[in-house]
Amino acid sequence: MRTIEWKDGTVILVDQTKLPNEVVWVKIADYKTMASAIKEMKLRGAPLIGVAAAYGLALCAFHSKAKTREELLKELEESAVVLRKTRPTAVNLFWAIDRVMKKANETKGTKEALAAAVVAEAQRMADEDVEVNRKMGKHGATLIEDGDVVLTHCNAGSLATVDYGTALGVIRGAIEEGKNVKVISCETRPRLQGAKLTCYELMRDNIPVTLISDTMVGYVMSRGMVDKVVVGADRIVRDAVLNKIGTYNVAVLAFEHGIPFYVAAPMSTMDQSRSSEDAVIEERSPQEVTNIGCERIAPEGIKVLNPAFDITPLEYVDAVITEEGILVPEVSLKKKRKD
Numbered sequence: 526m527r528t529i530e531w532k533d534g535t536v537i538l539v540d541q542t543k544l545p546n547e548v549v550w551v552k553i554a555d556y557k558t559m560a561s562a563i564k565e566m567k568l569r570g571a572p573l574i575g576v577a578a579a580y581g582l583a584l585c586a587f588h589s590k591a592k593t594r595e596e597l598l599k600e601l602e603e604s605a606v607v608l609r610k611t612r613p614t615a616v617n618l619f620w621a622i623d624r625v626m627k628k629a630n631e632t633k634g635t636k637e638a639l640a641a642a643v644v645a646e647a648q649r650m651a652d653e654d655v656e657v658n659r660k661m662g663k664h665g666a667t668l669i670e671d672g673d674v675v676l677t678h679c680n681a682g683s684l685a686t687v688d689y690g691t692a693l694g695v696i697r698g699a700i701e702e703g704k705n706v707k708v709i710s711c712e713t714r715p716r717l718q719g720a721k722l723t724c725y726e727l728m729r730d731n732i733p734v735t736l737i738s739d740t741m742v743g744y745v746m747s748r749g750m751v752d753k754v755v756v757g758a759d760r761i762v763r764d765a766v767l768n769k770i771g772t773y774n775v776a777v778l779a780f781e782h783g784i785p786f787y788v789a790a791p792m793s794t795m796d797q798s799r800s801s802e803d804a805v806i807e808e809r810s811p812q813e814v815t816n817i818g819c820e821r822i823a824p825e826g827i828k829v830l831n832p833a834f835d836i837t838p839l840e841y842v843d844a845v846i847t848e849e850g851i852l853v854p855e856v857s858l859k860k861k862r863k864d
């Protein structure tokens with residue numbers, strides 16, 4: 526199911542804060558509302574926020590009252606500043622904005638030609654995202670065997686992308702090849718993307734899934750209940766994978782139990798310009814930790830830490846599945862052991 530669509534000068538998307546209880550589609554007509562939707566996590570997931578930011582620029586261009594190409598370029602630059610401030614960790618957001626702005630700057634001619642080029646580029650990026658995920662799914666499926674139980678963390682599915690998903694795309698790819706695959710989904714505290722979104726989309730597609738709390742990962746691995754781990758990524762820097770908080774725990778436990786740990790991510794998630802030393806980790810509201818839904822679970826006045834992502838050294842990663850193929854990090858500890 527496509528998570529985001531351009532329709533007659535608006536963007537339609539599923540409000541993920543309402544899932545799984547309600548499926549509510551929202552219509553967004555301007556870039557400021559798009560920026561708020563990204564910030565409030567009505568949509569989330571690295572590839573999807575990239576495409577949403579590109580559509581934000583498309584909305585700005587489509588509805589602009591600018592009289593000249595130069596005026597429109599200035600408006601686009603102002604929108605890009607607002608969109609860049611929404612979420613800091615997923616590199617896809619910055620990659621997407623840079624790509625659309627490059628297209629805008631290269632497009633000569635009238636203001637109308639520029640607006641049309643920006644909208645077309647955003648649409649192209651949305652379509653490419655689906656193609657890229659399907660390619661990743663095909664490559665990744667070669668790592669999955671018939672009968673495997675695959676553990677995943679957070680949501681790296683169609684809801685985190687335009688469609689099909691990265692980590693869940695690999696599972697879909699294996700199933701499309703006729704393999705029997707079962708999934709274990711970690712709930713993913715504090716925002717529960719695993720429980721709310723991964724379980725929702727897998728059940729919707731009749732893919733067998735079992736929910737566990739994050740604290741159960743060691744237990745299920747030690748009991749031989751997990752064959753492989755596949756997760757997504759928000760940014761892959763020179764020495765590490767940045768992904769949803771809790772991913773590092775899963776990776777270390779997988780290593781300890783000799784379970785392959787795979788990361789599925791498009792090339793747009795790669796950031797070779799940085800290392801884990803200079804990675805920016807988003808810190809979110811303390812309320813996400815002190816409350817579960819509307820219920821407060823911690824004493825008033827408690828000090829809280831709420832990093833939304835963590836850093837898994839590449840040593841723990843057996844392979845990175847991309848649309849271009851499967852990459853094995855040089856430093857992979859397991860690789861070193863095999864050598």
Ligand code: MRU
Pocket residue numbers: 569570571572615678679680681682685686690691692718756757758759768769770833
């Ligand atoms: O905070 P979120 O829900 O945007 O975090 C999402 C993740 O961490 C995903 O695992 C990641 O973006 C990969 S999505 C294909």
